[in-house]
Amino acid sequence: MVGKTIEDLKIGDRAEFSKTVSETDIYLYAGVTGDFNPAHINEEYAKKTFFKTRIAHGMLCAGFISAVMANKLPGPGCIYLKQELSFLAPVRIGDTITANAEVLELDPGKNRARLRTWCVNQDGVTVLNGEALVSPPKAGK
Numbered sequence: 001m002v003g004k005t006i007e008d009l010k011i012g013d014r015a016e017f018s019k020t021v022s023e024t025d026i027y028l029y030a031g032v033t034g035d036f037n038p039a040h041i042n043e044e045y046a047k048k049t050f051f052k053t054r055i056a057h058g059m060l061c062a063g064f065i066s067a068v069m070a071n072k073l074p075g076p077g078c079i080y081l082k083q084e085l086s087f088l089a090p091v092r093i094g095d096t097i098t099a100n101a102e103v104l105e106l107d108p109g110k111n112r113a114r115l116r117t118w119c120v121n122q123d124g125v126t127v128l129n130g131e132a133l134v135s136p137p138k139a140g141k
Helices: 023-033 043-047 058-071
Strands: 014-020 079-087 096-107 112-120 126-135
Touching: 014 058, 023 058, 058 079, 058 096, 058 112, 058 126, 079 112, 096 126
Parallel strands: none
Antiparallel strands: 014 096, 079 126, 096 112, 112 126
16 A cells, blocks of 8 residues: 555645544553653652643654654655654643644655644644655555
């Protein structure tokens, strides 16, 4: 299965991926990455922060953008080249996050696509914003 090639993409194409963040997701991410910041895994510590509870790792949510790229836009065979991110609001256990990507610019000569990327929670609050540069799969690859 191959995703959309540069020729298949159009400016304005969009895709999304949604997931509800669980406590298990946070602990698994901490274990895989080694990021055991107590803001993520220690409720007593987190109660004393300005968030007042544990929050998900920002990069866990950024990974949801990766899921959009890998599975939908451009899809399988896409190579992620660059991602810029701004973390705008916390993600808490139980939040449903929708990661979005929209094609902003295409460069067929270099086989590159620039995409706006962002994540919103179930209340419509943008929790993460950014831009990505990808290399879509080539036809027949």
